[in-house]
Amino acid sequence: MAKEIYGHFHPDEHAFVDRAQEWVENAAHHKVKRTDFLDPRQAFILRTLVNRNPDVNCRLDGGYPDAERQRAILGPDYLNLSGEDMGLRVLSVESGDSKFQALSHGDYMGAILALGMKRDKVGDINVSEQGCHFVVAEEAADYLHLNLSQVHRVHVTTEILPIDKLRPSAVKLEEMSLSVASLRLDGIVSDVFRLSRAKVLIPIGAGKCKVNWKPEENPSVPLQEGDVVSLQGFGRFRVLEIEGVTKKGRTRMKVGKYV
Template identity: 60%
Template sequence: MKTEVYGHFHPDERQFVDKAWEWVTHAGEYHETKLTEFLDPRQGFILQSLVNRHPDVIVRWEGGHPEAERKRALVAPDYRDLDHEDMELKVLAITSGEQKFLALEHGDYMGSILGLGVKRGKIGDIHVLEDGCHVVVAADIADYLSMNLTGVHRIQVSTEVLPLSSLRNSEVKLETMDLTVASLRLDGIAADVTRLSRSKILAPIKAGRVRVNWKVEEDPSCALKDGDMVSIQGFGRFKVLEVGSLTKKGRYRVQVGKFV
């Protein structure tokens, strides 16, 4: 079965596939349940694909709201009713009396939380609001974060742990950009979006700091297509919204949405 499982996924994903297949088989064969950490959409796709292959296993997903990007999964035997199971999620509400606080961005919050030694898998979506920030977190680290997160980007903050029902989620805002590019290569499009030179964008790509659809991509020539999500550490994220027709000079018209 292992070879059959691996056949559909990238070799780099083998470690996660192994782990996810173990959750599935233990649920199906030994009647165990597994509550995962927060999974990104690619990991979620892999786990759901594996669950679909086992007739005796079900999975429940929860990330705080229907459009959540990062979610926890509860993998269980198919006779279990998972609707009322505790998914062990809390909301960390972050506020501040300082005016500069309102200028903080997603990356500022993420950096400060991870700087406390918390693993990424314990943190779900981060919702930057007009008057603060709501972070979906694993229940077992909520109190630790509340006690230890006293500042974000050198701004003093206050925190409170709330139930998941109190989550206020932010709307995803995209700043659209219309580009004309010589090719659909990752380095070319990323350079235009970040306004860096082609040579400067190569450094984060080759250092493994760029992800395409949540997978590390170190090949600058990787071709992007409609729907691809690209994140560049330190420069934010963008999505390829549409690859349009060619111009008379043979260049591609590409519309991207930059997350703001």
């Protein structure tokens, strides 16, 4: 791995950079690699490395056009990857329990992790009034189908479907209007999650806060429109609009909390 590119990435990302670089080098030597699901930041890192090597081709697919988490397949540049199987399946979850419609994205994610399943094997989680459609890696589909029987104390049934049966759900955001002294990360995170400034500084300094899926340990970094911010254990939000400055010098903005 050419260490000079480390400077472009957070230290916590160096291990993934090394893995991705190995995939790229193997693809340049005529080997085809299908990855686990990548978050948008990991996908960006992979594309950056692929673009540095003219002998490598890469395709990303998460099951539908707006997928956040995607699998990648890499191969030599002469190989047409459009026909390669991405190994995507749908795990459909349903229940006759009246409490079922109240289950959230976090409830489903918790149920998956409780089975010992790695997050890398699960793509987007599409929750709707009709149930939930997980995009999953084909190698994990049977295990989840056999073992997922309960979500937050609600008994459920599952079915494995082909990826073309996926029922994507619209992203739901709870809109909030804020008046902030500045666009500093710590101040906005504090307001959104209703935590004291002192309490958000600790997880930010520990690398548990991400801006656009990249660890951010600088509490004073300014946020911009479109930024997606997550705080481990509390959720995430998107900066929807920076509306302007009030007469008292405060900044009006709108954010959307993911629900």
